Amino acid sequence: MLKDNAYGHGLIEIASMAKEFGIKKAVVKNLKEALKIKDYFEKILILSDNNITTYSHTFHIVVNDIKKIYQLPENTNVHLKIDTGMHRNGISKNQLKEAIQGLSSQNLNLTGVMTHHRSADKLSCEYYWQRSEFKLIKEEVIKICEQLFLPLPMFHSCNSAALFRTANFDDDFARAGIATYGYIENDLAFDKIDLRPVLSLWGEKISTRVLKKNQAIGYGGTYKAYKNVTVSTYDIGYGDGFLRINENQHYQTPKGYKVLGRVSMDSLSLDSDDEKVCIFDDAKPLAKIHNTISYEIITTLSTELEREIK
């Protein structure tokens, strides 16, 4: 799953590593992303793009709404999204026949049938009823395809959360996103899954000074030194996707340096004078501070930040 600049990790960087590891299929949000990585994969699934005007052998286009069938160029490879309860995108079960016949009449290839879980990360029965809905859909699709003498499409339904809950995996592939990058947000009640975040954000020093006792630093002077302290600014700010930290919250880097005062657009201040500082190597503590999830912390990282594979 490489959408949104590979969850902020760098589209080309992660695509080239995925290829190295023998991965042949990728998923992106739109055509723009797909074009950037078309030479890395055999198949690229495009989740939501309304402006597909030319056919590509490599690209497989998700149809999220039955009307879209009539707007795609001939021969396009299509994955039909089925709404099994999330009620966000996809056609309903009773539109299956109409949709598959529509695809045939438009000379489009049905290469996949998919759904998406709305709460696979939660300890509840929701995952199970969506899964049983999808099982019925598979059976129905197979029946329709046999009637119409169409080749069978591939089936897929699992994101990271669902994948780790699926004991008898019987789809053709999974759409693993966040877990690829070392995070999982499943309820603590589930078995612990030992994943390690792969990304760390580093800042370089811009300047250093001694902040004298009672001097305050940054916009609004919200942090006041209670003793003389050496402080430096580093070249990471909210313009780079490192969000401002609420004044009631405290954040320390992995080495224990404190963010002092407000985060500026292009810099932040730490009680450090190291030349380079790791700002974070795990998005979860930051997600907690910002009352959000790891996904948001990593996908908001600016595309302009230099990515380096170690």
Ligand SMILES: *Cc1c(COP(=O)(O)O)cnc(C)c1O
């Ligand atoms: C983003 C996305 C995924 C991946 O979800 P993760 O929770 O990151 O594994 C899978 N399927 C669809 C349709 C998505 O939009």
